[in-house]
Amino acid sequence: MTQPAISLDSAVLLATVSRRTLWRRVQDGQIGRSGTDERGRALLALADLGPLLCIRLDDEGDASLLVEADRGSAVAQNELGILCLEQAQGPVALHWFKLAAEQGHSDAMHHLSRLYLHGIEHSGGGGCCGLAQDRSQAFLWLSKAAVHGHAIAREQLAVWTGD
Numbered sequence: 001m002t003q004p005a006i007s008l009d010s011a012v013l014l015a016t017v018s019r020r021t022l023w024r025r026v027q028d029g030q031i032g033r034s035g036t037d038e039r040g041r042a043l044l045a046l047a048d049l050g051p052l053l054c055i056r057l058d059d060e061g062d063a064s065l066l067v068e069a070d071r072g073s074a075v076a077q078n079e080l081g082i083l084c085l086e087q088a089q090g091p092v093a094l095h096w097f098k099l100a101a102e103q104g105h106s107d108a109m110h111h112l113s114r115l116y117l118h119g120i121e122h123s124g125g126g127g128c129c130g131l132a133q134d135r136s137q138a139f140l141w142l143s144k145a146a147v148h149g150h151a152i153a154r155e156q157l158a159v160w161t162g163d
Contacts, residue, residue: 013095014092119131
Protein backbone atom coordinates (compact mmCIF):
# COMPACT_ATOMS: atom_id res chain seq x y z
CA MET A 1 0.00 0.00 0.00
CA THR A 2 1.31 3.42 -0.96
CA GLN A 3 1.96 5.82 1.89
CA PRO A 4 0.25 9.23 1.64
CA ALA A 5 2.43 11.90 0.06
CA ILE A 6 2.05 15.56 -0.88
CA SER A 7 3.94 17.81 -3.26
CA LEU A 8 6.94 19.80 -2.15
CA ASP A 9 4.96 22.96 -2.97
CA SER A 10 2.15 22.02 -0.58
CA ALA A 11 4.68 20.96 2.04
CA VAL A 12 6.36 24.37 1.82
CA LEU A 13 3.01 26.12 2.22
CA LEU A 14 2.11 24.05 5.29
CA ALA A 15 5.52 23.63 6.90
CA THR A 16 6.98 25.72 9.66
CA VAL A 17 10.38 25.51 7.93
CA SER A 18 11.65 26.79 4.58
CA ARG A 19 11.74 25.04 1.21
CA ARG A 20 15.51 24.81 1.53
CA THR A 21 15.25 23.13 4.94
CA LEU A 22 12.66 20.67 3.65
CA TRP A 23 14.80 19.79 0.65
CA ARG A 24 17.88 19.37 2.86
CA ARG A 25 15.93 16.98 5.08
CA VAL A 26 14.90 15.01 1.99
CA GLN A 27 18.55 14.82 0.94
CA ASP A 28 19.55 13.68 4.46
CA GLY A 29 16.85 10.99 4.46
CA GLN A 30 14.85 12.55 7.31
CA ILE A 31 11.89 13.05 4.96
CA GLY A 32 11.04 10.34 2.48
CA ARG A 33 10.60 11.17 -1.19
CA SER A 34 7.82 9.32 -2.98
CA GLY A 35 8.72 10.04 -6.59
CA THR A 36 6.79 12.56 -8.65
CA ASP A 37 3.15 13.08 -9.51
CA GLU A 38 1.58 13.37 -12.96
CA ARG A 39 2.46 17.08 -13.02
CA GLY A 40 6.12 16.36 -12.32
CA ARG A 41 6.05 17.67 -8.74
CA ALA A 42 8.28 16.05 -6.14
CA LEU A 43 6.20 14.11 -3.61
CA LEU A 44 7.17 13.90 0.07
CA ALA A 45 6.02 11.33 2.63
CA LEU A 46 3.26 12.90 4.68
CA ALA A 47 4.11 10.82 7.76
CA ASP A 48 7.58 12.40 7.85
CA LEU A 49 6.17 15.91 7.44
CA GLY A 50 3.60 15.69 10.25
CA PRO A 51 5.63 17.36 13.01
CA LEU A 52 6.62 20.20 10.67
CA LEU A 53 3.12 21.15 9.53
CA CYS A 54 1.34 24.26 10.77
CA ILE A 55 -1.93 22.29 10.99
CA ARG A 56 -2.81 19.16 12.93
CA LEU A 57 -4.00 16.17 10.96
CA ASP A 58 -6.04 14.45 13.66
CA ASP A 59 -6.93 11.31 11.73
CA GLU A 60 -6.60 9.48 8.42
CA GLY A 61 -9.50 11.53 7.09
CA ASP A 62 -7.55 14.77 7.55
CA ALA A 63 -4.49 13.23 5.89
CA SER A 64 -6.59 11.99 2.96
CA LEU A 65 -8.16 15.43 2.69
CA LEU A 66 -4.72 17.03 2.38
CA VAL A 67 -3.61 14.51 -0.25
CA GLU A 68 -6.78 15.05 -2.31
CA ALA A 69 -6.48 18.84 -2.01
CA ASP A 70 -2.88 18.63 -3.17
CA ARG A 71 -4.00 16.53 -6.16
CA GLY A 72 -6.41 19.28 -7.18
CA SER A 73 -9.84 18.34 -5.81
CA ALA A 74 -11.81 21.57 -5.39
CA VAL A 75 -14.04 19.96 -2.75
CA ALA A 76 -11.00 18.85 -0.74
CA GLN A 77 -9.30 22.23 -1.18
CA ASN A 78 -12.36 23.97 0.23
CA GLU A 79 -12.57 21.52 3.16
CA LEU A 80 -8.84 21.91 3.83
CA GLY A 81 -9.32 25.69 3.85
CA ILE A 82 -11.98 25.25 6.53
CA LEU A 83 -9.65 22.99 8.54
CA CYS A 84 -6.93 25.64 8.31
CA LEU A 85 -9.35 28.34 9.51
CA GLU A 86 -10.41 26.16 12.43
CA GLN A 87 -6.74 25.94 13.42
CA ALA A 88 -6.11 29.70 13.08
CA GLN A 89 -4.13 29.38 9.85
CA GLY A 90 -5.99 32.01 7.84
CA PRO A 91 -3.24 32.79 5.31
CA VAL A 92 -2.94 29.08 4.49
CA ALA A 93 -6.73 28.77 4.27
CA LEU A 94 -6.75 31.65 1.79
CA HIS A 95 -4.45 29.68 -0.52
CA TRP A 96 -6.67 26.59 -0.54
CA PHE A 97 -9.87 28.60 -0.95
CA LYS A 98 -8.37 30.42 -3.95
CA LEU A 99 -7.44 27.13 -5.61
CA ALA A 100 -10.96 25.77 -5.12
CA ALA A 101 -12.59 29.04 -6.23
CA GLU A 102 -10.52 29.05 -9.43
CA GLN A 103 -12.22 25.74 -10.23
CA GLY A 104 -15.69 27.24 -9.71
CA HIS A 105 -16.35 26.05 -6.14
CA SER A 106 -19.01 28.47 -4.84
CA ASP A 107 -18.48 27.71 -1.13
CA ALA A 108 -14.79 28.58 -1.51
CA MET A 109 -15.76 31.83 -3.24
CA HIS A 110 -18.05 32.65 -0.34
CA HIS A 111 -15.27 31.90 2.17
CA LEU A 112 -12.93 34.19 0.22
CA SER A 113 -15.52 36.94 0.38
CA ARG A 114 -15.69 36.61 4.16
CA LEU A 115 -11.89 36.57 4.51
CA TYR A 116 -11.51 39.71 2.40
CA LEU A 117 -14.36 41.42 4.23
CA HIS A 118 -12.81 40.84 7.66
CA GLY A 119 -9.11 40.47 6.84
CA ILE A 120 -6.71 37.97 8.37
CA GLU A 121 -4.03 38.56 10.95
CA HIS A 122 -0.72 36.81 10.38
CA SER A 123 -0.81 33.58 12.34
CA GLY A 124 2.93 32.96 12.39
CA GLY A 125 2.54 29.47 10.93
CA GLY A 126 2.98 28.32 7.37
CA GLY A 127 1.41 31.39 5.79
CA CYS A 128 3.68 34.20 4.70
CA CYS A 129 1.49 37.09 5.67
CA GLY A 130 -1.89 38.29 6.79
CA LEU A 131 -4.57 39.80 4.60
CA ALA A 132 -5.80 43.36 4.80
CA GLN A 133 -9.51 44.02 4.62
CA ASP A 134 -10.54 44.66 1.04
CA ARG A 135 -14.22 45.40 0.47
CA SER A 136 -13.87 45.42 -3.32
CA GLN A 137 -12.37 41.90 -3.29
CA ALA A 138 -15.03 40.82 -0.80
CA PHE A 139 -17.74 42.12 -3.13
CA LEU A 140 -16.10 40.47 -6.14
CA TRP A 141 -15.95 37.03 -4.51
CA LEU A 142 -19.44 37.38 -3.05
CA SER A 143 -20.73 38.23 -6.54
CA LYS A 144 -18.92 35.25 -8.06
CA ALA A 145 -20.32 32.92 -5.41
CA ALA A 146 -23.83 34.23 -6.09
CA VAL A 147 -23.42 33.78 -9.84
CA HIS A 148 -22.26 30.20 -9.20
CA GLY A 149 -25.49 29.49 -7.32
CA HIS A 150 -24.50 30.01 -3.68
CA ALA A 151 -27.85 30.81 -1.99
CA ILE A 152 -26.41 32.58 1.06
CA ALA A 153 -24.16 34.70 -1.15
CA ARG A 154 -27.19 35.72 -3.21
CA GLU A 155 -29.00 36.90 -0.09
CA GLN A 156 -25.94 38.72 1.24
CA LEU A 157 -25.36 40.36 -2.13
CA ALA A 158 -28.97 41.58 -2.21
CA VAL A 159 -28.49 43.16 1.22
CA TRP A 160 -25.13 44.66 0.21
CA THR A 161 -26.52 46.25 -2.95
CA GLY A 162 -29.85 47.22 -1.40
CA ASP A 163 -31.93 45.08 -3.77
